[in-house]
Amino acid sequence: MKQSKLLIQTLRETPRDADVVSQQLMMRAGMIQKAAAGIYSYLPLAYRSIRKFEEIVREELAKDGCQELLMPAVLPAELWQESGRWKFYGDELLRFCDRKAKAELAERRQRGETPDEREYYNFCLGPTHEEVITDIVRKNVRSYKQLPMNLFQIQTKFRDERRPRFGLMRGREFTMKDGYSFHVDDADADREYWAMFNAYKRIFARLGVKFRPVEADSGAIGGSFTHEFHVLAGSGEDAILSCDGCEYTSNIEKTEAPALPVGDHGPALELQYRHFHTPGVLGQEDQARAMLLPMTQTSKFYLFKATFSDERGEKKVGVVLRGDHEVNAVKVKNHLGASDIELLELEVAEAISGAKSGFIGPVEFMNGKNAAGYVFGEYMLVDSSLQHAVNLSCGANSTGYHHFSFSPARDLPGCTFADLRMAQEGDVCPRCGKGRYQAFRGIEVGQVFKLGLKYSKSMGCTFLDEQGRENPMVMGCYGIGITRTVAAAIEQNYDADGILWPWPIAPYQVHLLSLDPGNAEVAAVAEQVERDLEAAGFEVLHDDREGMSPGAKFKDADLLGFPLRLMVGTKGLKEGVVELRDRRTKAVLKLKPEAAVAEVSAARDRIMLELETAGGR
Numbered sequence: 001m002k003q004s005k006l007l008i009q010t011l012r013e014t015p016r017d018a019d020v021v022s023q024q025l026m027m028r029a030g031m032i033q034k035a036a037a038g039i040y041s042y043l044p045l046a047y048r049s050i051r052k053f054e055e056i057v058r059e060e061l062a063k064d065g066c067q068e069l070l071m072p073a074v075l076p077a078e079l080w081q082e083s084g085r086w087k088f089y090g091d092e093l094l095r096f097c098d099r100k101a102k103a104e105l106a107e108r109r110q111r112g113e114t115p116d117e118r119e120y121y122n123f124c125l126g127p128t129h130e131e132v133i134t135d136i137v138r139k140n141v142r143s144y145k146q147l148p149m150n151l152f153q154i155q156t157k158f159r160d161e162r163r164p165r166f167g168l169m170r171g172r173e174f175t176m177k178d179g180y181s182f183h184v185d186d187a188d189a190d191r192e193y194w195a196m197f198n199a200y201k202r203i204f205a206r207l208g209v210k211f212r213p214v215e216a217d218s219g220a221i222g223g224s225f226t227h228e229f230h231v232l233a234g235s236g237e238d239a240i241l242s243c244d245g246c247e248y249t250s251n252i253e254k255t256e257a258p259a260l261p262v263g264d265h266g267p268a269l270e271l272q273y274r275h276f277h278t279p280g281v282l283g284q285e286d287q288a289r290a291m292l293l294p295m296t297q298t299s300k301f302y303l304f305k306a307t308f309s310d311e312r313g314e315k316k317v318g319v320v321l322r323g324d325h326e327v328n329a330v331k332v333k334n335h336l337g338a339s340d341i342e343l344l345e346l347e348v349a350e351a352i353s354g355a356k357s358g359f360i361g362p363v364e365f366m367n368g369k370n371a372a373g374y375v376f377g378e379y380m381l382v383d384s385s386l387q388h389a390v391n392l393s394c395g396a397n398s399t400g401y402h403h404f405s406f407s408p409a410r411d412l413p414g415c416t417f418a419d420l421r422m423a424q425e426g427d428v429c430p431r432c433g434k435g436r437y438q439a440f441r442g443i444e445v446g447q448v449f450k451l452g453l454k455y456s457k458s459m460g461c462t463f464l465d466e467q468g469r470e471n472p473m474v475m476g477c478y479g480i481g482i483t484r485t486v487a488a489a490i491e492q493n494y495d496a497d498g499i500l501w502p503w504p505i506a507p508y509q510v511h512l513l514s515l516d517p518g519n520a521e522v523a524a525v526a527e528q529v530e531r532d533l534e535a536a537g538f539e540v541l542h543d544d545r546e547g548m549s550p551g552a553k554f555k556d557a558d559l560l561g562f563p564l565r566l567m568v569g570t571k572g573l574k575e576g577v578v579e580l581r582d583r584r585t586k587a588v589l590k591l592k593p594e595a596a597v598a599e600v601s602a603a604r605d606r607i608m609l610e611l612e613t614a615g616g617r
């Protein structure tokens with residue numbers, strides 16, 4: 001391919017609205033163009049990488065007998081109402097009316113009515129396709145003999161993300177591979193889960209990036225167990241903790257916190273109401289300092305508002321933690337089985353407590369001696385590290401006062417102890433009891449999920465077993481963010497000059513530079529090398545642009561970052577050589593033009609070997 005004809009415009013300067021490296025480099029390298037917030041066109045170079053990654057995904061899934069299909073992007077509300085997700089999926093679901101619904105709406109408005117437009121939304125853009133695939137399978141599969149079945153698509157998804165950012169990493173429109181499997185029983189769904197887990201390991205290993213499968217929270221989608229696959233990169237939005245002594249690796253949202261040894265603090269003292277006059281003592285550190293206590297003898301108290309999708313509706317929830325620990329809101333939410341939780345606004349918390357922030361504490365929320373007269377009962381949650389703790393400090397719900405001899409088990413009768421805190425780097429791993437957690441940052445590029453009966457029950461997706469009895473199918477679902485993965489590969493592979501493409505998804509493998517294309521000999525040799533390499537199966541971008549200095553071509557080549565650069569120039573040809581440069585190591589090799597295919601092949605073999613053995617170059 002001739003670069004003079006390629007649709008590309010490289011930029012010297014970093015665009016101001018690009019926040020992360022992959023976005024900056026993809027924009028500077030002329031790979032993507034923004035159409036609206038979180039909505040991009042993939043220009044030819046980016047699309048080549050995306051399609052290469054898609055092919056890797058297809059090849060590996062074919063090995064497990066997965067079948068590819070393509071579902072619509074515009075989905076009818078009815079299916080979503082059947083599964084119940086129409087009600088619970090938030091504003092990320094872009095809903096709208098079709099022509100018919102709009103006409104009905106207009107008619108009512110004409111009659112002077114003021115109907116709620118949302119009631120007329122009858123379609124949405126698909127953010128994920130559990131409903132549609134379940135509908136397909138329930139209509140086409142009847143017998144246990146047709147199961148198991150694993151179906152996938154590679155398709156454009158739309159999620160109206162609250163904060164689209166980071167280019168392809170968190171778009172509103174993006175490409176996802178989403179797969180769904182259907183089984184006669186739990187055991188077979190488990191088998192497929194691990195088959196997909198292993199397929200994902202092969203896929204990301206082939207990509208040539210450093211990645212980890214991590215145990216993850218099952219979130220809103222519901223279901224029993226799940227792993228996320230993360231590309232490791234400093235810019236990753238997710239925190240991961242990995243034990244250095246065993247395999248346990250998990251998203252910090254879910255990482256189990258270890259039990260802690262209980263210090264010997266003597267007998268529990270009697271709690272005295274408004275025990276300690278502490279004006280101006282606000283944060284935990286102030287508490288510790290003012291009361292001459294170590295941080296581990298102080299406590300923190302959070303007030304949350306939990307929303308439930310059942311008759312419980314909305315509840316206020318108290319969470320008590322040791323002063324030096326952080327609350328893990330995902331653990332709190334899961335413990336309660338809530339659909340959402342958020343911290344209570346400060347003013348509300350102060351109003352119900354009757355004290356200024358810094359002096360709000362749990363004890364009076366168990367005996368009703370707070371301004372609002374609340375009794376939390378089972379909605380008072382205490383981190384398990386405090387189960388045997390005695391004589392802690394805590395706010396006394398009266399501005400200027402703290403308690404001193406707070407003993408949670410005694411002073412919060414009826415409370416629940418659970419693992420509610422963030423695990424931390426350096427914590428002893430509770431799984432093996434020996435290793436310690438190390439922290440990483442990761443970009444979630446894929447997820448495997450055991451769904452169980454969630455959709456098959458609500459949507460009546462059943463099969464007849466050997467005895468002719470009707471049973472719901474057990475389901476799994478498996479996603480890979482195709483476009484996010486390509487961006488994540490860049491987040492992990494770049495230097496000050498540009499991208500360092502892993503060979504398997506580089507838009508082109510060889511960047512052939514004609515350094516003085518005006519010189520007939522240079523042009524002829526470059527043409528010949530291009531033909532030879534392409535005939536040998538290599539993908540070559542030939543920078544044949546005229547009137548550009550070698551320096552400017554080198555800069556562009558570094559920015560585009562294809563693994564190998566082959567330079568043909570007047571000076572070299574005088575000595576009968578061209579130069580081959582490894583983009584990553586910068587090592588340069590002089591060779592005869594006729595040896596180009598042999599040397600490029602040798603370089604490719606070396607790069608691929610490194611990639612396979614090191615899990616990313």
Ligand code: ATP
Pocket residue numbers: 128159161168169170171172173174176444445446447479480481482483484485
């Ligand atoms: P996140 O937690 O990052 O919002 P998710 O867990 O909601 O992602 P899934 O429903 O698991 O996403 O979707 C499968 C995959 O699709 C994700 O692992 C991710 O790689 C990709 N993906 C999800 N949201 C986006 C997005 N807004 N832009 C690009 N890729 C995305």
Ligand code: MG
Pocket residue numbers: 228444446447
């Ligand atoms: Mg996910």
